Amino acid sequence: MTDPGSGAPAVSGGITLAQATAVADGTLAAGASKGFAPLTVVVVDTGAHLVVAKRADGAGWLRVQVAEAKAAGALAMGWPAREHQARAQRLPQFFAALTVLAGGRFLPVAGGVPIRDAAGHLLGAVGVSGDTSERDEEAAVAGIEAAGLVPWLEG
Amino acid sequence: MTDPGSGAPAVSGGITLAQATAVADGTLAAGASKGFAPLTVVVVDTGAHLVVAKRADGAGWLRVQVAEAKAAGALAMGWPAREHQARAQRLPQFFAALTVLAGGRFLPVAGGVPIRDAAGHLLGAVGVSGDTSERDEEAAVAGIEAAGLVPWLEG
Amino acid sequence: MTDPGSGAPAVSGGITLAQATAVADGTLAAGASKGFAPLTVVVVDTGAHLVVAKRADGAGWLRVQVAEAKAAGALAMGWPAREHQARAQRLPQFFAALTVLAGGRFLPVAGGVPIRDAAGHLLGAVGVSGDTSERDEEAAVAGIEAAGLVPWLEG
Amino acid sequence: MTDPGSGAPAVSGGITLAQATAVADGTLAAGASKGFAPLTVVVVDTGAHLVVAKRADGAGWLRVQVAEAKAAGALAMGWPAREHQARAQRLPQFFAALTVLAGGRFLPVAGGVPIRDAAGHLLGAVGVSGDTSERDEEAAVAGIEAAGLVPWLEG
Numbered sequence: 001m002t003d004p005g006s007g008a009p010a011v012s013g014g015i016t017l018a019q020a021t022a023v024a025d026g027t028l029a030a031g032a033s034k035g036f037a038p039l040t041v042v043v044v045d046t047g048a049h050l051v052v053a054k055r056a057d058g059a060g061w062l063r064v065q066v067a068e069a070k071a072a073g074a075l076a077m078g079w080p081a082r083e084h085q086a087r088a089q090r091l092p093q094f095f096a097a098l099t100v101l102a103g104g105r106f107l108p109v110a111g112g113v114p115i116r117d118a119a120g121h122l123l124g125a126v127g128v129s130g131d132t133s134e135r136d137e138e139a140a141v142a143g144i145e146a147a148g149l150v151p152w153l154e155g
Numbered sequence: 156m157t158d159p160g161s162g163a164p165a166v167s168g169g170i171t172l173a174q175a176t177a178v179a180d181g182t183l184a185a186g187a188s189k190g191f192a193p194l195t196v197v198v199v200d201t202g203a204h205l206v207v208a209k210r211a212d213g214a215g216w217l218r219v220q221v222a223e224a225k226a227a228g229a230l231a232m233g234w235p236a237r238e239h240q241a242r243a244q245r246l247p248q249f250f251a252a253l254t255v256l257a258g259g260r261f262l263p264v265a266g267g268v269p270i271r272d273a274a275g276h277l278l279g280a281v282g283v284s285g286d287t288s289e290r291d292e293e294a295a296v297a298g299i300e301a302a303g304l305v306p307w308l309e310g
Numbered sequence: 311m312t313d314p315g316s317g318a319p320a321v322s323g324g325i326t327l328a329q330a331t332a333v334a335d336g337t338l339a340a341g342a343s344k345g346f347a348p349l350t351v352v353v354v355d356t357g358a359h360l361v362v363a364k365r366a367d368g369a370g371w372l373r374v375q376v377a378e379a380k381a382a383g384a385l386a387m388g389w390p391a392r393e394h395q396a397r398a399q400r401l402p403q404f405f406a407a408l409t410v411l412a413g414g415r416f417l418p419v420a421g422g423v424p425i426r427d428a429a430g431h432l433l434g435a436v437g438v439s440g441d442t443s444e445r446d447e448e449a450a451v452a453g454i455e456a457a458g459l460v461p462w463l464e465g
Numbered sequence: 466m467t468d469p470g471s472g473a474p475a476v477s478g479g480i481t482l483a484q485a486t487a488v489a490d491g492t493l494a495a496g497a498s499k500g501f502a503p504l505t506v507v508v509v510d511t512g513a514h515l516v517v518a519k520r521a522d523g524a525g526w527l528r529v530q531v532a533e534a535k536a537a538g539a540l541a542m543g544w545p546a547r548e549h550q551a552r553a554q555r556l557p558q559f560f561a562a563l564t565v566l567a568g569g570r571f572l573p574v575a576g577g578v579p580i581r582d583a584a585g586h587l588l589g590a591v592g593v594s595g596d597t598s599e600r601d602e603e604a605a606v607a608g609i610e611a612a613g614l615v616p617w618l619e620g
Contacts, residue, residue, distance in 0.1 A: 013323075013356055016212050046323055047357015048526050049216040053208040057171050061204040076527035078503065078595075093557050094574055101530050101569035103413075193388065216358050217386035220411050247403050259411035264404055285388075326522050359526040363518040367481050371514040 013045025015115065015124040019147055020051040023115065023126050026146025028054060031130070031139045039130035039139055040067045043115075046124055048072035048105065056130065063129050065104070070112030070136075071127030072105040080152045081113045081137070111136030114152035115144050123149065168200025170270060170279040174302055175206040178270065178281050181301025183209060186285065186294045194285035194294055195222045198270075201279055203227040203260070211285065218284050220259070225267030225291075226282030227260040228253075235307045236268045236292070266291030269307035270299050278304065323355025325425065325434040329457055330361040333425065333436050336456025338364060341440070341449040349440035349449055350377045353425075356434055358382035358415065366440065373439050375414070380422030380446075381437030382415040390462045391423045391447070421446030424462035425454050433459065478510025479588040480580060484612055485516040488580065488591050491611025493519060496595065496604040504595035504604055505532045508580075511589055513537040513570070521595065528594050530569070535577030535601075536592030537570040538563075545617045546578045546602070576601030579617035580609050588614065 020043035031039040038056035040063035045051050055064055074081060088095040088108035099106045110133035114125045126143060128136040144151045175198035186194040193211035195218035200206050210219050229236060243250040243263035254261045265288035269280045281298060283291040299306045330353035341349040348366035350373035355361050365374055384391060398405040398418035409416045420443035424435045436453060438446040454461045485508035496504040503521035505528035510516050520529055539546060553560040553573035564571045575598035579590045591608060593601040609616045
């Protein structure tokens with residue numbers, strides 16, 4: 001059985017729970033301070049598996065799945081966040097098919113942002129849902145930076 | 156769109172994000188202080204929809220789904236936690252079918268506990284996975300109590 | 311767009327394609343030299359996503375899914391391979407439910423083995439299907455060792 | 466059980482593992498020599514079942530499914546590769562429905578190419594994902610030809 005006392009976890013997917021919690025809390029705090037609608041935030045590891053999720057009071061029941069699909073989708077193709085969105089606008093049918101193919105874990109709109117450390121290593125991604133997709137992305141970026149990490153937005 | 160400035164959320168499923176966060180953090184703290192294996196905790200509202208999830212470093216990729224299935228399953232039939240487990244042992248085939256019927260969001264083993272407030276109102280449920288199911292339940296109960304809420308275990 | 315000329319990949323899930331290919335080829339070579347039935351081998355990264363798959367001539371159409379479910383399942387709970395199997399024998403109903411919960415990507419029988427490097431870091435897992443589950447595991451272990459890596463079998 | 470010593474495999478779907486491996490390796494080598502983004506390649510037999518898959522370092526987690534959907538889709542209707550794409554452009558709603566109908570295993574964009582032998586017999590198909598769909602197809606064709614086989618592109 002996994003030894004909980006060991007310093008090195010048996011399974012590692014990049015981002016730690018402490019880092020993911022800081023990203024999620026930073027995202028919700030940014031949304032609250034900017035007066036955005038209630039946000040839902042999901043942070044996933046490099047394998048697109050959920051590490052932390054928080055759904056604000058007043059957010060609808062589907063918001064976690066939306067935020068998770070943004071986060072998982074942000075890692076699906078190996079692109080930075082804005083490349084993702086630009087391609088989806090040029091190739092809408094292809095991207096609609098990808099959502100089916102991914103079993104719904106793929107939503108190529110703003111609000112899903114890959115997370116890197118200062119050295120450029122990929123740690124995971126954050127997905128945000130609740131306000132306009134531009135505001136969702138603004139909150140996601142603020143959350144990543146509040147945790148001392150780096151959003152992967154372009155090239 | 157939801158008015159973020161209003162005091163009353165547009166959608167209410169019982170437990171608040173603040174309460175659910177307290178339950179989740181209390182569960183993980185209890186597991187760490189008792190030396191349990193790395194735990195994953197999911198708190199759902201009365202509609203069995205995720206409000207908070209946290210997966211400890213070193214926990215495998217399926218743990219969030221396991222914890223969520225314990226939490227959602229704990230509310231599926233309207234029974235307290237231990238009634239659930241007792242019935243599953245008497246009627247294993249029926250409960251195996253329920254897991255299929257629920258699309259996997261039903262796991263009738265210890266570690267899923269309905270949450271009530273002091274007045275007895277149902278607020279949601281917590282599901283825990285990572286150590287033995289008995290220890291998972293112990294951490295769940297500790298988390299609920301750390302948040303000033305009441306686990307619905309029997310009758 | 312991803313820069314193919316950069317030394318550091320944009321997305322990393324532990325095992326490299328070169329390592330995964332060595333594990334897969336070593337597994338099939340071990341099976342052939344031992345006179346096993348035609349094997350199918352799948353190597354996944356730490357996120358349980360496929361990196362390499364090879365299905366031998368004569369293997370049925372479902373073998374890739376079986377091998378992938380063994381590999382992904384080997385990482386699902388954070389346990390070494392034999393702990394996994396031992397628990398499944400003690401708790402058959404719980405583990406049957408986990409297969410449903412995982413959408414089929416979970417098969418707790420011998421033949422799925424987590425892969426670590428010499429320093430103990432998890433890199434991914436290999437799953438093998440085609441002969442008895444004991445022989446499948448034997449080939450999996452031979453493949454991991456042929457690649458200079460370490461099978462995580464116990465504690 | 467299958468007799469591993471017999472020369473004739475119990476199950477035949479056209480392409481052999483040796484041929485499929487040559488196609489996959491040829492595809493990745495072509496992509497690397499041309500400076501394409503990291504590619505993922507899947508080779509399927511005439512039953513559209515996976516024989517070989519390889520995902521390059523740095524490719525996102527969904528790439529295997531995308532490449533497999535291109536390969537499986539290339540065989541779905543009995544058309545050569547470019548007929549497929551041309552029809553999808555004329556009938557986008559019909560092809561969107563086909564993707565749903567196929568459970569996602571159908572993606573009618575360039576990069577999925579049926580494979581034939583020199584005598585014109587269908588052996589399977591290859592699907593490639595990672596760069597633009599035109600470059601994906603270019604690498605697929607190069608991989609098929611590197612294996613001494615024939616891409617079925619037109620008529």
